[in-house]
Amino acid sequence: MPPRxxxxxxxxxxxxxxxxxxxxxxxxxxYRRMALCRAIDERIWALNRQGKVPxxxxxxxxxxxxxxxxxxxxxxxxxxxxxxxxxxxxKFAAGIxxxxxxxxxxxxxxxxxxxxxQFPLQGADLPRKIIQISNVVAAGLTQSVGYALACxxxxxxxxxLVYFGDGASSQGETHEAMNFAAVHxxxxxxxxxxxxxxxxxxxxxQMGVEEVASRAAGYGFPGFAIDGMDFIGCYEATRExxxxxxxxxxxxxxxxxxxxxxxxxxxxxxxxRPPDEVTQARQxxxxxxxxxxxxxxxxxxxEQIDHAAADALAxxxxxxxxxxxxxxxxxxxxxxxxxxG
Amino acid sequence: MAVKSVIEAVREAIREEMRRDPTVFxxxxxxxxxxxxxxxxxxxxxxxxxxxxIDTPLAEASIVGIALGxxxxxxxxxxxxxxxxxxxxxxxxxxxxxxxxCYGTNGAVQVPMTVRIxxxxxxxxxxxxxxxxxxxFFHTPGLKVVTPSTPYDAKGLLKSAIRDNNxxxxxxxxKTYRLxxxxxxxxxxxxxxxxxxxxxxxxxxxxxSYGLTLHYCLEAAQEVAPEGIDAEVIDLRTLTPLxxxxxxxxVRKTGKLxxxxxxxxxxxxxxxxxxxxxxxxxxxxxxxxxxxCGPDVPTMPFAQTLEDAYIxxxxxxxxxLRRLAAY
Ligand SMILES: Cc1ncc(C[n+]2csc(CCOP(=O)(O)OP(=O)(O)O)c2C)c(N)n1
Ligand SMILES: [Mg+2]
Numbered sequence: 001m002p003p004r005x006x007x008x009x010x011x012x013x014x015x016x017x018x019x020x021x022x023x024x025x026x027x028x029x030x031y032r033r034m035a036l037c038r039a040i041d042e043r044i045w046a047l048n049r050q051g052k053v054p055x056x057x058x059x060x061x062x063x064x065x066x067x068x069x070x071x072x073x074x075x076x077x078x079x080x081x082x083x084x085x086x087x088x089x090x091k092f093a094a095g096i097x098x099x100x101x102x103x104x105x106x107x108x109x110x111x112x113x114x115x116x117x118q119f120p121l122q123g124a125d126l127p128r129k130i131i132q133i134s135n136v137v138a139a140g141l142t143q144s145v146g147y148a149l150a151c152x153x154x155x156x157x158x159x160x161l162v163y164f165g166d167g168a169s170s171q172g173e174t175h176e177a178m179n180f181a182a183v184h185x186x187x188x189x190x191x192x193x194x195x196x197x198x199x200x201x202x203x204x205x206q207m208g209v210e211e212v213a214s215r216a217a218g219y220g221f222p223g224f225a226i227d228g229m230d231f232i233g234c235y236e237a238t239r240e241x242x243x244x245x246x247x248x249x250x251x252x253x254x255x256x257x258x259x260x261x262x263x264x265x266x267x268x269x270x271x272x273r274p275p276d277e278v279t280q281a282r283q284x285x286x287x288x289x290x291x292x293x294x295x296x297x298x299x300x301x302x303e304q305i306d307h308a309a310a311d312a313l314a315x316x317x318x319x320x321x322x323x324x325x326x327x328x329x330x331x332x333x334x335x336x337x338x339x340x341g
Numbered sequence: 342m343a344v345k346s347v348i349e350a351v352r353e354a355i356r357e358e359m360r361r362d363p364t365v366f367x368x369x370x371x372x373x374x375x376x377x378x379x380x381x382x383x384x385x386x387x388x389x390x391x392x393x394x395i396d397t398p399l400a401e402a403s404i405v406g407i408a409l410g411x412x413x414x415x416x417x418x419x420x421x422x423x424x425x426x427x428x429x430x431x432x433x434x435x436x437x438x439x440x441x442x443c444y445g446t447n448g449a450v451q452v453p454m455t456v457r458i459x460x461x462x463x464x465x466x467x468x469x470x471x472x473x474x475x476x477x478f479f480h481t482p483g484l485k486v487v488t489p490s491t492p493y494d495a496k497g498l499l500k501s502a503i504r505d506n507n508x509x510x511x512x513x514x515x516k517t518y519r520l521x522x523x524x525x526x527x528x529x530x531x532x533x534x535x536x537x538x539x540x541x542x543x544x545x546x547x548x549x550s551y552g553l554t555l556h557y558c559l560e561a562a563q564e565v566a567p568e569g570i571d572a573e574v575i576d577l578r579t580l581t582p583l584x585x586x587x588x589x590x591x592v593r594k595t596g597k598l599x600x601x602x603x604x605x606x607x608x609x610x611x612x613x614x615x616x617x618x619x620x621x622x623x624x625x626x627x628x629x630x631x632x633x634c635g636p637d638v639p640t641m642p643f644a645q646t647l648e649d650a651y652i653x654x655x656x657x658x659x660x661x662l663r664r665l666a667a668y
Pocket of ligand 2: 165166167193194195196197198199
């Protein structure tokens with residue numbers, strides 16, 4: 001099947017209609033989650049500048065892609081996720097508390113992903129059906145395919161969603177993962193959050209094609225490039241992909257997003273990025289466009305939107321204080337869990 | 342002489358070798374406009390252009406494999422692996438292929454390639470930005486392995502590595518990049534691979550180390566000196582070739598040996614040196630061979646408490662020195 005674009009969508013539902021299978025409550029709930037993700041992301045960046053968080057990679061600009069796909073996975077109820085290091089919003093919105101997020105970023109005991117061993121939110125959150133062993137770019141792709149293979153062997157209906165950047169699309173293992181998934185028609189959705197940069201390296205120095213999605217044709221499964229700033233569009237595309245993956249095997253979804261911040265708190269994108277690029281990109285801020293859509297559609301009032309922002313700030317304040325006062329992991333844990341059982 | 346940091350010394354070595362030899366070129370992730378994530382190649386794209394400072398796609402197997410192929414044709418590639426933790430996808434090309442290229446062609450093929458790799462921890466890098474990878478390369482005949490600890494050594498050794506006709510794994514401890522400063526001569530100089538350096542002469546016992554830990558050893562030696570423990574501190578500088586003579590000569594003089602490194606203790610460089618000394622200086626030993634190394638856990642964790650507990654720091658080394666001196 002040749003790669004094709006999903007139907008064009010603007011920011012939010014251009015035709016004005018919200019998906020029939022979503023209630024107003026679903027959408028309001030996800031708007032609040034997005035506001036909370038944004039608030040914690042901004043706070044984490046500030047805490048880094050205060051020396052309390054050693055490192056952070058921001059989701060700002062990627063939230064519609066991460067949360068739209070998460071909503072589809074949640075609604076489906078039988079999806080397993082392999083996110084990557086930029087998926088702060090995804091991992092937070094999947095169900096851990098703001099305090100747990102903060103503990104993880106500060107390297108405190110009670111970090112649900114690795115108890116302070118790893119970079120923030122890296123490891124596993126099995127209750128929320130999430131594994132991310134490392135931040136070695138593209139290492140999760142083959143693992144996700146193996147996970148799907150095992151589910152198939154065990155007669156389970158699970159669909160696996162694996163997330164990665166445009167940079168990761170260059171790795172050999174990305175090819176190997178997609179090829180194997182295609183051969184075995186495994187229910188894997190490859191979600192490429194394409195922000196056109198691998199740290200400083202622009203897309204034109206990474207690949208000879210315009211769209212990562214076009215690669216799917218070479219493996220023999222469908223690939224779609226969609227607007228990753230459009231929450232509803234990302235939800236719809238993922239929902240369709242989940243159904244398709246379960247029925248006939250892998251799907252590649254390229255979600256075109258914007259990276260609002262530098263690569264990480266260690267980076268300074270002024271070295272390699274035209275200054276007005278981010279200003280332009282912020283015109284399409286998913287938090288604003290999603291909020292506007294819900295306003296237009298009468299799902300939320302302006303007052304409720306303002307409340308969501310205030311509540312998010314209060315929650316982040318409380319989480320920051322609690323995590324700041326929390327204990328670090330005990331040194332005795334250094335030697336634990338090298339082996340299991 | 343000017344005082345410089347390790348990263349400045351590395352950058353200077355690259356610039357000088359690129360000016361001197363048009364076959365030298367750099368390839369790696371973010372080495373161009375960004376100047377490398379640690380700024381080792383800052384300003385070099387401006388001077389040498391995008392054809393000699395190549396920003397690669399994010400794919401380590403190809404970074405090393407393509408560099409290796411270019412070396413076969415007589416270029417002198419200087420690939421950069423952004424962090425040691427990401428070298429693994431390229432290990433097939435490095436340990437599998439490059440290390441065997443000369444031997445496997447009975448010397449017909451040369452590999453004048455130097456792979457620069459920032460490594461090591463102590464920077465809150467957690468499991469995937471702190472790894473010590475040296476032992477894997479040390480174990481592999483056909484590769485040379487260089488681990489400088491000072492700006493002076495880094496510059497002189499990197500220039501020699503680039504001019505060497507063998508694959509060199511050049512390991513730069515990333516915590517030394519800005520922390521360690523020292524005098525670097527203004528003019529041209531190189532340092533030979535395979536020659537250790539006595540960074541502190543002494544008579545009571547011998548300490549062998551390299552990289553960041555070398556500095557912790559010097560601190561520990563300073564700390565115990567007033568107690569009458571006069572440690573000789575050897576900086577290996579290159580792990581392969583290993584300067585066995587300098588180690589043995591020192592141990593024959595002092596009768597006591599402590600080896601310190603950040604890499605895991607089991608099967609590490611220290612184990613090889615202990616075996617060497619047990620084999621060739623056994624009758625000179627007045628005490629057990631001591632090691633202060635990273636414990637056998639998969640890399641130092643992220644939390645400050647756990648990272649501190651992992652690192653062989655001056656306090657741990659000083660404690661071991663006192664214990665050893667008491668024999
Ligand atoms: C195998 C590997 N090589 C290099 C790195 C260093 N690194 C971390 S993120 C990154 C760029 C990734 O870009 P992309 O996949 O587009 O993701 P984005 O950060 O843009 O979301 C690089 C080079 C790494 N983590 N893993
Ligand atoms: Mg990217």
